[in-house]
Amino acid sequence: MTVLFGQLFTGISIGAVLLLIALGLALTFGQMNVINMAHGEFIMAGAYTTYVLQQTVTAAGWSLLVALPVAFAVAGTMGVLLEVLLIRRLYARPLDTLLVTWGVSLMLQQLARDVFGSPNVQTRAPALLTGNVSLPGGLTVANNRLFILALALAAVLALTLALRLTPLGRRIRAVVQNRDLAAVSGIPTARVDRTTFFIGSGLAGVAGVALTLLGPIGPTMGTNLIIDAFLVVVVGGIGQLKGSVIVAFALGVLQATGEYLTTLSVAKVIVFVAIVAFLQWRPQGLFTLRTRSLA
Amino acid sequence: MSQFRGRRILAGAMTLIAAAALAGCGSKTSDEKSTAGVSADVSGDTVKVGLLNSLSGTMAISEVTVRDSIMLAVEEINAGGGVLGKKIVPVGEDGGSDWPTFAEKAEKLISQDRVAAVFGCWTSASRKAVKPVFEKNKALLFYPVQYEGLEQSPYIFYTGATTNQQIVPGLDYLKAQGKKSVYLVGSDYVFPRTANKIIKAYAAANGMTVLGEDYAPLGSTEFGTIVNKVRSSKADAVFNTLNGDSNVAFFKEYTSAGLTAASMPVVSVSIAEEEVKGIGTQYLKDQLTAWNYYQTTPGAANQKFVAAYKAKYGADKPTSDPMEAAYVAVHLWKSMVEKAGTFEVEKVRTASGGITYDAPEGLVTVDGPTQHIAKTARIGKVGGDGLITEVWNSGKPITPDPYLKSYPWASGLS
Numbered sequence: 001m002t003v004l005f006g007q008l009f010t011g012i013s014i015g016a017v018l019l020l021i022a023l024g025l026a027l028t029f030g031q032m033n034v035i036n037m038a039h040g041e042f043i044m045a046g047a048y049t050t051y052v053l054q055q056t057v058t059a060a061g062w063s064l065l066v067a068l069p070v071a072f073a074v075a076g077t078m079g080v081l082l083e084v085l086l087i088r089r090l091y092a093r094p095l096d097t098l099l100v101t102w103g104v105s106l107m108l109q110q111l112a113r114d115v116f117g118s119p120n121v122q123t124r125a126p127a128l129l130t131g132n133v134s135l136p137g138g139l140t141v142a143n144n145r146l147f148i149l150a151l152a153l154a155a156v157l158a159l160t161l162a163l164r165l166t167p168l169g170r171r172i173r174a175v176v177q178n179r180d181l182a183a184v185s186g187i188p189t190a191r192v193d194r195t196t197f198f199i200g201s202g203l204a205g206v207a208g209v210a211l212t213l214l215g216p217i218g219p220t221m222g223t224n225l226i227i228d229a230f231l232v233v234v235v236g237g238i239g240q241l242k243g244s245v246i247v248a249f250a251l252g253v254l255q256a257t258g259e260y261l262t263t264l265s266v267a268k269v270i271v272f273v274a275i276v277a278f279l280q281w282r283p284q285g286l287f288t289l290r291t292r293s294l295a
Numbered sequence: 296m297s298q299f300r301g302r303r304i305l306a307g308a309m310t311l312i313a314a315a316a317l318a319g320c321g322s323k324t325s326d327e328k329s330t331a332g333v334s335a336d337v338s339g340d341t342v343k344v345g346l347l348n349s350l351s352g353t354m355a356i357s358e359v360t361v362r363d364s365i366m367l368a369v370e371e372i373n374a375g376g377g378v379l380g381k382k383i384v385p386v387g388e389d390g391g392s393d394w395p396t397f398a399e400k401a402e403k404l405i406s407q408d409r410v411a412a413v414f415g416c417w418t419s420a421s422r423k424a425v426k427p428v429f430e431k432n433k434a435l436l437f438y439p440v441q442y443e444g445l446e447q448s449p450y451i452f453y454t455g456a457t458t459n460q461q462i463v464p465g466l467d468y469l470k471a472q473g474k475k476s477v478y479l480v481g482s483d484y485v486f487p488r489t490a491n492k493i494i495k496a497y498a499a500a501n502g503m504t505v506l507g508e509d510y511a512p513l514g515s516t517e518f519g520t521i522v523n524k525v526r527s528s529k530a531d532a533v534f535n536t537l538n539g540d541s542n543v544a545f546f547k548e549y550t551s552a553g554l555t556a557a558s559m560p561v562v563s564v565s566i567a568e569e570e571v572k573g574i575g576t577q578y579l580k581d582q583l584t585a586w587n588y589y590q591t592t593p594g595a596a597n598q599k600f601v602a603a604y605k606a607k608y609g610a611d612k613p614t615s616d617p618m619e620a621a622y623v624a625v626h627l628w629k630s631m632v633e634k635a636g637t638f639e640v641e642k643v644r645t646a647s648g649g650i651t652y653d654a655p656e657g658l659v660t661v662d663g664p665t666q667h668i669a670k671t672a673r674i675g676k677v678g679g680d681g682l683i684t685e686v687w688n689s690g691k692p693i694t695p696d697p698y699l700k701s702y703p704w705a706s707g708l709s
Contacts, residue, residue: 003527010519017517118351119359120540122573125547130577132553142551145519215516215544216573220352224514259520264511265483 002139007260008253013145015252016152019245020210021225022232023155024203026244028079030233031176032196034087035094036079037101039229040222041108042201045078046071046208047217048116054123061126064209068151071205078108079201083194105222112219120218129213144213151210155203156245162199163241172196176239235275237285247286251275335434336409337638342381344369344625345388345404347415347425352392353514353539357617358417360569361439362387363608364618365414368625371603378629379638386410392513392539394424401425405434411638412437412628414621418513418538419443419486426451435640437628439621441564441586443489444697445708449644453667454624454659455617456587457697458493464672465534465562465585466497468687474531474560479508480521480545481536490536490564492708493699500704506530511537516544522552525559535563542566546578556581562674567615571681579677586616587670588656589683597655613682614655623654627661627668658692667695 050067057063090097132140163169174182236243258267348358388400412435416422429450436451444458481487506528562583635646648663660669669692675683699705
């Protein structure tokens with residue numbers, strides 16, 4: 001029983017990580033339909049930001065807190081630069097966007113290698129996050145996992161509220177639902193795109209900060225994450241946040257259960273097979289955006 | 296625009312990426328002439344040697360230090376007049392933590408650069424990838440890392456420990472400490488899988504129980520489930536054959552789960568001083584390691600090695616077992632060449648048996664038939680300062696036995 005709950009929590013925490021890395025993508029890919037292969041490198045940028053801050057702000061706890069907004073800004077700015085310099089020119093050519101952003105991702109990886117060196121680096125976790133919480137029945141829950149779970153949920157909540165309640169959120173949703181109609185209604189779609197990209201990329205940076213608590217930081221960490229992130233968004237359904245949230249946790253629990261019953265590699269296979277089967281059944285993903293557009 | 300359009304393109308792209316990854320994994324078809332045997336270029340007053348290590352990717356945390364250590368040995372030898380009067384010119388290549396790349400670069404070093412010997416490789420997967428290249432070209436590789444044994448290539452010298460010099464003594468130590476059950480955790484490639492086969496055979500013959508074994512892909516950083524399984528198994532000890540910086544994620548998770556060296560000690564065979572620094576001492580304190588050398592190993596030869604290394608690379612750089620084995624490899628090669636009086640590979644091999652070297656780890660002897668070296672096994676404990684101190688040693692150098700022929704329980708292994 002203890003093991004079962006332990007596994008459930010492990011699954012949820014894997015789901016939280018998936019959610020964090022996919023959330024930004026749910027905006028840029030899910031809402032804007034931009035295939036940004038450099039999204040993983042924005043995560044990496046967030047992780048390296050944490051590392052750099054820890055060299056200057058030496059107290060691990062403070063540097064982590066400071067890193068959250070700074071990484072958001074750093075990755076967000078990188079996203080805006082990418083949008084303004086390249087993606088904006090390619091909105092009608094998705095295949096070119098894909099190739100260009102892939103190229104950018106390779107360049108960013110090399111840049112990280114040149115600046116920080118090829119070997120992976122580590123950050124120190126604040127003492128508060130290295131321990132665990134003991135629950136009755138011998139169950140323990142790691143603090144860093146709780147932190148990531150809280151962070152993921154907070155990010156989802158903030159994003160949902162922003163999309164629903166703020167004028168900016170309304171404009172983003174308007175552009176997503178019908179770009180032309182939004183434009184003739186006086187919404188500056190180019191500026192909305194840029195803001196959306198800033199937020200989406202910034203969230204990748206926040207995910208990067210969280211990942212430093214779990215493992216090493218390296219130039220190629222982004223490539224390992226990007227496929228998982230795309231899977232979550234595709235299965236969750238384009239244009240909807242709640243799909244990504246549900247799918248992230250479902251995949252996390254499926255992965256953890258599969259891994260417990262079999263091995264890590266087999267669990268990955270199970271997850272992929274489940275995804276393929278699901279997409280055969282519902283090719284549009286878990287949720288779809290209902291609009292009156294004919295496309 | 297259709298909502299599915301972007302997705303269909305994405306699917307295509309993902310397929311491309313997957314295909315590229317698969318192509319990378321496939322065996323490299325080579326069209327080189329067979330059995331030609333490229334001889335080393337020693338026409339000038341220099342001789343080239345190849346350095347083949349991962350300077351990028353998941354293994355770089357470990358392999359960069361090996362490269363540094365080889366460079367130190369090369370410099371020392373050059374300062375002393377070189378080998379057979381020729382200065383050594385090192386030619387470095389990056390294996391990139393990718394096994395087919397190792398094979399390509401090995402081919403390049405042998406055929407294009409025409410080096411007299413190559414020093415490097417860390418993971419057994421990379422060694423297995425380059426082995427046919429060296430055998431085909433009849434060129435020499437010095438492999439400086441402990442490994443899973445059960446191999447004996449005529450063109451490889453193994454200067455790290457084989458299983459009876461590291462894993463078996465590690466198990467003997469656990470047994471002597473009264474540990475009755477172990478849990479096996481390793482990276483998913485040839486070394487951990489073979490090592491665990493050996494460990495299971497040992498356990499069966501020595502009244503120990505193996506409560507479970509789990510593998511994570513190299514570079515994996517998700518250890519929640521594995522640590523959960525380890526924890527609920529209530530094993531007496533964990534035998535850890537993880538490689539590279541998966542260890543960082545594993546020990547972070549292990550500590551977060553409330554497991555400590557006191558409650559469930561971990562014996563690691565791929566964590567040396569450099570990795571301790573990378574993982575963080577707070578996660579590793581008092582955990583055990585099995586090696587043949589530590590920075591703290593006593594002796595004048597080691598003092599000289601440590602001082603020279605720190606003078607070259609910085610006082611905060613620790614020395615470790617694979618670094619020492621790589622350093623020893625270069626010096627052993629020099630002795631072999633000088634005894635043979637030539638750089639010719641076959642003559643160097645014939646001359647190798649019985650060559651000794653007063654290494655930092657103590658006296659080592661090349662075992663001619665197996666091309667491994669006799670070395671002392673040492674079990675160590677990680678201290679708060681990040682250094683490892685010895686808690687047990689085998690007393691004398693152990694003769695290498697890569698196929699474990701002298702152990703009856705190992706008769707079923709191949």
